Amino acid sequence: MSGRDFLAMEEWSPEMVDGLLALAARVKRGELLGGLERKVLAMVFMDPSLRTRSSMETAMFLHGGHALCLEPGKGSWALETELDVVMDGTTVEHIIEMARVLARYADALAVRSFPKGTDWAVEREDRTIRNFAKYSDKPVINLESSRRHPCQGLADALTLREHLGETTGKRFVLQWAWHPKALPTAVPASAAIAAAHLGMEVVIARPAGYDLDPDDYTAIETLATSRGGSLTITDEVDGAIDGAHAVYPKSWGALSCFGRPDDERAFREGKRDWRLTAARMRTTAGGKGIAMHCLPVRRNVEIDGEVLDGPQSAVIDQAENRLHVQRALLLEVAGRTS
Ligand code: CP
Numbered sequence: 319m320s321g322r323d324f325l326a327m328e329e330w331s332p333e334m335v336d337g338l339l340a341l342a343a344r345v346k347r348g349e350l351l352g353g354l355e356r357k358v359l360a361m362v363f364m365d366p367s368l369r370t371r372s373s374m375e376t377a378m379f380l381h382g383g384h385a386l387c388l389e390p391g392k393g394s395w396a397l398e399t400e401l402d403v404v405m406d407g408t409t410v411e412h413i414i415e416m417a418r419v420l421a422r423y424a425d426a427l428a429v430r431s432f433p434k435g436t437d438w439a440v441e442r443e444d445r446t447i448r449n450f451a452k453y454s455d456k457p458v459i460n461l462e463s464s465r466r467h468p469c470q471g472l473a474d475a476l477t478l479r480e481h482l483g484e485t486t487g488k489r490f491v492l493q494w495a496w497h498p499k500a501l502p503t504a505v506p507a508s509a510a511i512a513a514a515h516l517g518m519e520v521v522i523a524r525p526a527g528y529d530l531d532p533d534d535y536t537a538i539e540t541l542a543t544s545r546g547g548s549l550t551i552t553d554e555v556d557g558a559i560d561g562a563h564a565v566y567p568k569s570w571g572a573l574s575c576f577g578r579p580d581d582e583r584a585f586r587e588g589k590r591d592w593r594l595t596a597a598r599m600r601t602t603a604g605g606k607g608i609a610m611h612c613l614p615v616r617r618n619v620e621i622d623g624e625v626l627d628g629p630q631s632a633v634i635d636q637a638e639n640r641l642h643v644q645r646a647l648l649l650e651v652a653g654r655t656s
Pocket residue numbers: 366367368369370371462470612613614
């Protein structure tokens with residue numbers, strides 16, 4: 319592990335995170351050019367992406383560096399991520415060699431690896447991203463793992479600051495949303511951690527049975543209270559959104575059904591009204607609260623199209639801010655910041 323890995327926002331000090339957000343604002347204003355000349359970022363994508371891959375490639379290009387992208391099993395060797403395994407099956411390359419070899423070529427590694435297993439007790443250890451960090455002697459950036467999507471969290475924080483100004487004490491609602499598939503908890507946990515970092519009144523509105531991992535609640539509450547905010551968990555979605563300054567609808571699967579999609583689908587039945595509607599947005603603070611989403615979003619399933627296309631939508635700003643926060647992060651871990 320390099321000591322400069324960015325695997326979870328709460329693992330960096332609040333001062334470091336504030337420094338990154340300030341640097342992101344500076345690069346967004348065009349105040350810092352270059353800084354990554356002759357630097358190489360090696361990206362490993364085990365799962366699809368639009369924003370993360372294109373914004374990381376663009377960030378490296380804008381500051382004079384180069385990003386290479388590998389997709390194990392699609393042009394690079396099928397990857398084995400279990401440590402103690404007899405590799406007599408379909409996998410060809412082991413995570414230990416992949417991390418060590420890429421660290422010889424590159425100045426930083428960046429990895430996307432969604433949960434794939436059937437056992438939350440295993441997935442919650444976030445072994446793949448943690449093992450990349452363990453075996454790489456260059457910084458490793460988490461591009462969404464089983465537990466966290468910290469680059470998305472940074473972009474969410476920058477967007478909240480830009481739209482709301484002073485964030486302390488303002489209400490951020492993480493609203494569980496119905497979705498045809500059971501999705502991971504990395505984004506909702508990271509969004510709530512970002513709002514907690516900003517000292518917001520974090521409200522998680524979810525149906526009974528859709529709690530995040532208990533460690534996530536601890537991380538959110540600890541950070542929120544240390545920064546002047548709070549954490550409340552409720553199943554009253556309308557009450558939560560009424561008077562909110564920011565609403566972040568996001569779906570995630572019930573952890574009690576993890577790895578059992580048919581059971582989870584049955585558990586999810588009857589909850590399609592957990593959607594961010596235009597009517598709900600009209601009840602936000604002054605009728606002007608912002609609607610957020612990491613994207614990709616299922617229109618008229620998670621959020622009404624009218625909300626996404628309306629003046630309260632911040633979703634494209636969030637996507638743009640992925641670029642700026644990652645420029646700052648890459649300058650911090652692999653380049654120069656002045
Ligand atoms: N928000 C996000 O990470 O988008 P992609 O999955 O398209 O990278």
